[in-house]
Amino acid sequence: MDKLIIQGGAELRGEIWISGSKNAALPILFAALLTERRVKIANLPHLHDVTTTIELLGALGVTVSIDEKMHLAVETQTLTAVTAPYELVKTMRASILVLGPLLARYGEANVSFPGGCAIGSRPVDLHLKGLQAMGAEIEVDQGYIKARSAGRLKGAHILMDTVSVGATENLMMAAALAEGTTVIENAAREPEIVDLANCMNTWGAKVCGAGSNTLTIQGVEKMLGGDYKVMPDRIETGTYLAAAAATGGRVKVTKTDPSALEAVLLKLKEAGAVITQGDDWIELDMQGRRPTAVNLKTAPYPGFPTDMQAQLTAVNAVSQGCGRVTETIFENRLMQVQELNRMGANIAVEGNTAVVTGVDELKGAPVMASDLRASAALVIAGLVASGETVVDRIYHIDRGYECIEEKLQQLGAKIRRVPN
Numbered sequence: 001m002d003k004l005i006i007q008g009g010a011e012l013r014g015e016i017w018i019s020g021s022k023n024a025a026l027p028i029l030f031a032a033l034l035t036e037r038r039v040k041i042a043n044l045p046h047l048h049d050v051t052t053t054i055e056l057l058g059a060l061g062v063t064v065s066i067d068e069k070m071h072l073a074v075e076t077q078t079l080t081a082v083t084a085p086y087e088l089v090k091t092m093r094a095s096i097l098v099l100g101p102l103l104a105r106y107g108e109a110n111v112s113f114p115g116g117c118a119i120g121s122r123p124v125d126l127h128l129k130g131l132q133a134m135g136a137e138i139e140v141d142q143g144y145i146k147a148r149s150a151g152r153l154k155g156a157h158i159l160m161d162t163v164s165v166g167a168t169e170n171l172m173m174a175a176a177l178a179e180g181t182t183v184i185e186n187a188a189r190e191p192e193i194v195d196l197a198n199c200m201n202t203w204g205a206k207v208c209g210a211g212s213n214t215l216t217i218q219g220v221e222k223m224l225g226g227d228y229k230v231m232p233d234r235i236e237t238g239t240y241l242a243a244a245a246a247t248g249g250r251v252k253v254t255k256t257d258p259s260a261l262e263a264v265l266l267k268l269k270e271a272g273a274v275i276t277q278g279d280d281w282i283e284l285d286m287q288g289r290r291p292t293a294v295n296l297k298t299a300p301y302p303g304f305p306t307d308m309q310a311q312l313t314a315v316n317a318v319s320q321g322c323g324r325v326t327e328t329i330f331e332n333r334l335m336q337v338q339e340l341n342r343m344g345a346n347i348a349v350e351g352n353t354a355v356v357t358g359v360d361e362l363k364g365a366p367v368m369a370s371d372l373r374a375s376a377a378l379v380i381a382g383l384v385a386s387g388e389t390v391v392d393r394i395y396h397i398d399r400g401y402e403c404i405e406e407k408l409q410q411l412g413a414k415i416r417r418v419p420n
């Protein structure tokens, strides 16, 4: 397993570009299963989760090819199987997103129960209940979800009792080819949902209301094909800005979308950052100052994203003052705290809240990445700490950050990857 070795202390300075969004890319790749003609997808990030998704499509017999511009072409005519095997699904929870499209298009899908990040129990009941409301028969057998539909799925009125990004996406994809109209209430409003809806509409679906909490999907008999460019990654954007804030630096991120990041920018401003932005760029300047600690509570979009919680905890760890960070979306998502404390941070956990008292200095240490965003928090801490930090188990980071060490090196960080 590779490790990252970081010599802390350098203020981050410079400019980097942001990759395509992982969390938009994955559902968009699965949505290709809904289409009858070739689709082309641009701006896909080079990440393990994207590779796993492509492998999963390959295991179904789908033809996936990459052209000279690194655009991915997907053709479904060659599909031979409707089973997403355990070996692939266990490495990536988002594999559950294959369920809706497979069932809607082929009337049958078998998907192993998902694995992924170790951040709480993360059930899939909302995905299954929604599909049942559309007429699917679902049984669980030997660790597999087996879903069947006699004929097309039927449009339904679905009220979700919890806001779920994945369930909204799965049901939106299933409804696209259903007979009649589906209304999803209490839908997730995340920008990745809007990106998926825009993509599906480009390919011939009829999805209205994406970005609001009520989605209306008028089922169509067929979705054809077309080209689509994945949106920029708002969490990657926020992570580099948080790293810049923690180190007192000045960083400009380009090829991004500031409008998707309002809640995060608000907190970074509160922490003392001067932020300027254009249509597709953001610059953060700490003017050499140490950040001020901020309070925050995660919430579904447009609230503060749970995927930025660990990174802001790391910023708070080196700030002036005390900040309370409350996680409301996932249980067990404060796993970065123990490792940050091993670097000299002063963080106490009270239930689902991390009470972070900023310290003058963190000290480099060997630390272990436990999930994707917790790993990003450890990298941020390593960039600020005195001495050397070794971050182990960085396969978690490679699931969500494209070329992280190269991008940080471009900003002046002393960071390198070593194979174990």
Ligand code: UD1
Pocket: 022, 023, 024, 026, 093, 094, 121, 122, 123, 124, 125, 126, 127, 128, 162, 163, 164, 165, 166, 167, 192, 306, 307, 329, 330, 331
């Ligand atoms: C997606 C993101 C992830 C992000 C999360 C919340 C992808 C690939 N991943 O994950 O990065 O952290 O949204 O913004 O896009 N829940 C249920 N039953 C269900 C489904 C979910 O109770 O059937 C609960 C979950 O346990 C959790 C909450 O709903 O407590 C939100 O989860 P959800 O929005 O579904 O997260 P994911 O789609 O898995």
